[in-house]
Amino acid sequence: MTDKANATDFANRVALITGAGQGIGRVFAKGFARAGAKIAIVELNEAKARAVAAEIEQECGKGTVIVAPADVAEPADVDAAVAATLTAFGRIDIAINNAAIFSTLKMRPFEDIPFEEWRDVMRVNVDGVMLVAKACAPVMRKSRHGRIINISSGVVTLGRPHYLHYVASKAAVVGMTRAMARELGADGITVNALLPGATFTEIERETVTPEQKSQILAMQCIKRHETADDLLAAALYLASDGAEFVTGQSIAVDGGTTFR
């Protein structure tokens, strides 16, 4: 029997992480690598993905990471990324659906969102999550073990104005998490969502003004800005063997901004 309280060893685990070329995904990739997992970076921006892979190789050694350039909303790209991961490492234990159209979005009233932009956000943020889960599920089923972690957002709970496409896409992620958890639980696969609050990374976001930054702090119980490390800690827990009885959940990691 495993000692569940200590079951956070990721040696022999393989984590496929989407959108890990920058921001939160980059911290996930480096953090899971440090915890002993092999990493597949599935990313649209190949140059950034390769830079993160170089950082991981420098710290954790050659052969610990691969880059699979892919648009997560393209079925053929996703299938190729999963195949490349299996060729390199032979298994996929953890899939983190982190890629999204997010930091490039302009905030504006929903009537002003161009329909093409609406469709792009749905395509990447919703289709992408489904396609990656769909490609990883059969692999995880075979080993009767899997952890799917979908990155949603606290904006769903808050009903944050001025990016309705983004809010709609992240609400879909919560619904998909619950339904996937029911479909995959019998095969030892858990599916959970993380709902970050406003998380500050190396990527500057023009849309967050200094006034908004102070408003964000005022809404939190814990009075400091959220970092990607706060999310990494939660993701490591959800991916661990010790979390095998936690599924279908939407876990807010936001300093106590929202209570579900």
Ligand SMILES: NC(=O)c1ccc[n+]([C@@H]2O[C@H](COP(=O)([O-])OP(=O)(O)OC[C@H]3O[C@@H](n4cnc5c(N)ncnc54)[C@H](O)[C@@H]3O)[C@@H](O)[C@H]2O)c1
């Ligand atoms: N930073 C925050 O405040 C915050 C808050 C709540 C939720 N989130 C969510 O956390 C996740 C990461 O956020 P972030 O701040 O690091 O975002 P980000 O915009 O900085 O990074 C997103 C990454 O996804 C990649 N990507 C975009 N489209 C892709 C596609 N079609 N295929 C493959 N890769 C693609 C980008 O190249 C980029 O590397 C996102 O799902 C975001 O919605 C972020």
